[in-house]
Amino acid sequence: MSEFNLIRRHFTRSTPSALLGVGDDCALLQVSQGNVLAVSSDMLVSGTHFFADADPYLLGHKTLAVNLSDLAAMGATPRWATLALSLPSVDETWLAQFSAGFFALAQHYQVDLVGGDTTRGALNLCVTIMGEVPVGQALRRDGAKVGDEIWVSGKLGDAALALAHLQGNVQLSDADFAAVAAALHQPQPRVALGLALRGLAHSAIDISDGLLADLGHILAASQVGAQLEFAAIPTSSVLQNKSSLPPFFQQCVLAGGDDYELCFTAAVSQHTELLRLASALNLPLTCIGKVVAGTGCVVSDSAGNPIQLTRGGYEHF
Ligand code: ADP
Numbered sequence: 001m002s003e004f005n006l007i008r009r010h011f012t013r014s015t016p017s018a019l020l021g022v023g024d025d026c027a028l029l030q031v032s033q034g035n036v037l038a039v040s041s042d043m044l045v046s047g048t049h050f051f052a053d054a055d056p057y058l059l060g061h062k063t064l065a066v067n068l069s070d071l072a073a074m075g076a077t078p079r080w081a082t083l084a085l086s087l088p089s090v091d092e093t094w095l096a097q098f099s100a101g102f103f104a105l106a107q108h109y110q111v112d113l114v115g116g117d118t119t120r121g122a123l124n125l126c127v128t129i130m131g132e133v134p135v136g137q138a139l140r141r142d143g144a145k146v147g148d149e150i151w152v153s154g155k156l157g158d159a160a161l162a163l164a165h166l167q168g169n170v171q172l173s174d175a176d177f178a179a180v181a182a183a184l185h186q187p188q189p190r191v192a193l194g195l196a197l198r199g200l201a202h203s204a205i206d207i208s209d210g211l212l213a214d215l216g217h218i219l220a221a222s223q224v225g226a227q228l229e230f231a232a233i234p235t236s237s238v239l240q241n242k243s244s245l246p247p248f249f250q251q252c253v254l255a256g257g258d259d260y261e262l263c264f265t266a267a268v269s270q271h272t273e274l275l276r277l278a279s280a281l282n283l284p285l286t287c288i289g290k291v292v293a294g295t296g297c298v299v300s301d302s303a304g305n306p307i308q309l310t311r312g313g314y315e316h317f
């Protein structure tokens with residue numbers, strides 16, 4: 001099959017939000033009045049971000065989900081995406097499933113795929129996502145203030161636990177693995193939360209490289225420090241069962257990658273409003289600590305002693 005037939009068959013859908021979509025040298029996009037464009041790229045590389053035999057439908061979902069997560073962290077409304085693919089060969093079944101997973105999520109968030117690039121090479125999936133946010137309302141990393149509470153959505157560490165199981169570093173029962181595998185394979189971008197946090201949170205980031213690493217970016221950008229209570233960090237019952245292995249457990253919770261939850265800071269006066277938001281969104285929001293003057297992050301165990309980690313978060317180099 002030619003490259004153009006491949007694009008037509010698997011990656012061309014209607015693009016009602018674009019002035020011009022797939023098929024020309026460029027797409028043409030109009031940002032709504034009073035908004036700015038929020039743009040981000042995330043690349044998934046076979047062998048680094050996923051196993052080569054990963055389920056293609058779930059991979060299509062995750063390729064878009066990790067990008068939507070960046071828009072969520074900015075408080076931006078998703079609008080458009082481009083998809084650059086490098087494929088070792090043309091596998092029709094794989095492509096059909098990959099694009100089905102991709103478009104199912106795209107449709108859910110009304111994201112139009114407006115272009116991309118398709119080449120032969122090692123399996124590599126790169127999305128550029130575009131969204132819009134009213135001028136001056138984006139949730140940035142540099143807005144945390146001393147005295148803010150630090151919050152996270154959902155539960156942390158399940159994706160790291162599922163990955164540890166797949167890598168043979170820990171043994172889970174089939175039922176336990178099934179319970180945590182969705183966090184790794186089918187993360188849900190917190191788009192609605194990001195939108196609701198506009199005007200409420202002072203800073204936000206999505207947790208893709210581990211809580212401490214990502215919160216560390218907020219702290220550095222905002223020139224503040226943080227104190228966290230380890231026991232306050234929300235985890236699943238499956239992961240809590242691993243608390244008999246303290247270093248492993250702490251590593252999953254504090255430094256596990258691929259959570260795609262949001263970490264944000266907000267004034268103490270917003271506490272009840274945030275709890276109300278959690279029930280409105282049917283998504284746990286948990287206060288895990290506070291922003292303090294200084295630098296760095298101290299995590300205390302239940303006895304009040306600082307927890308030391310061997311590795312802070314995922315880094316490629
Ligand atoms: P050019 O040679 O001008 O870069 P291409 O031949 O690479 O254009 O692509 C033709 C059209 O198909 C362009 O509009 C491009 O954006 C789109 N396209 C290419 N690959 C993909 C893809 N994987 N998903 C969506 N659109 C794609």
Ligand code: MG
Pocket residue numbers: 116117118
């Ligand atoms: Mg091209």
